[in-house]
Amino acid sequence: MIDEFAKETLHGRLRRDREALLWKLDGLSEYDARRPLTATGTNLLGLVKHVATVEARYFGEVFDRPSPEPMPRWQDADGGDQWADENETRDQIVGFYRRTWEHADATIDGLPLDAPGHVPWWPEPHSRTNLFAVLVHVLGETVRHAGHADILREGLDGRTGLRAEHEGRIDEEARAAHRAKIERAARAAASAEA
Numbered sequence: 001m002i003d004e005f006a007k008e009t010l011h012g013r014l015r016r017d018r019e020a021l022l023w024k025l026d027g028l029s030e031y032d033a034r035r036p037l038t039a040t041g042t043n044l045l046g047l048v049k050h051v052a053t054v055e056a057r058y059f060g061e062v063f064d065r066p067s068p069e070p071m072p073r074w075q076d077a078d079g080g081d082q083w084a085d086e087n088e089t090r091d092q093i094v095g096f097y098r099r100t101w102e103h104a105d106a107t108i109d110g111l112p113l114d115a116p117g118h119v120p121w122w123p124e125p126h127s128r129t130n131l132f133a134v135l136v137h138v139l140g141e142t143v144r145h146a147g148h149a150d151i152l153r154e155g156l157d158g159r160t161g162l163r164a165e166h167e168g169r170i171d172e173e174a175r176a177a178h179r180a181k182i183e184r185a186a187r188a189a190a191s192a193e194a
Contacts, residue, residue, distance in 0.1 A: 003112065006113060014139050014142060018142060020163060021145065022048065023163055024146075025048065025090065028044065030090065036083075037152045044149055046083035046084060047152075049088075054141050059103065060103060060107070063134075065106075068103065108135065158170050
């Protein structure tokens with residue numbers, strides 16, 4: 001009974017956070033969806049592409065259920081799974097992510113939590129694992145990158161939140177006052193340290 005509850009809960013969270021990650025692309029121009037927003041080139045569409053590839057590999061290859069479609073590069077030296085070149089469209093990447101969900105969901109739904117898997121890119125003895133551990137790992141990756149996307153999107157246009165229905169009108173004056181209060185506290189702590 002606890003296995004089904006755990007599986008349902010983790011899978012439900014994964015579904016929620018997949019949608020949150022995709023929502024971060026909503027309403028953005030092609031340039032803003034793709035452009036590097038950090039010194040290392042992190043960008044919103046690249047985060048979606050990366051998380052799609054992570055899901056496809058972990059819920060596919062690890063359980064001998066490879067993705068039915070060609071996989072993009074993964075963990076190349078140039079980080080090719082973390083950015084979109086000019087020939088890759090947003091629709092292609094989002095479509096790949098959504099198809100990956102279907103394939104991953106079939107793996108999650110079709111296997112028990114203790115189903116054995118093998119992660120060839122993990123060192124021994126950790127490479128031998130099960131669906132529960134992989135589900136927790138992929139959920140962690142998805143949440144981590146959705147958090148990155150939150151910060152990137154906030155930097156672009158101030159939008160924040162988990163989903164559109166939770167987003168309120170942006171009160172620029174209140175935001176500025178809150179930020180100023182935090183800045184004052186940081187400066188006061190730095191002065192006290194000196």
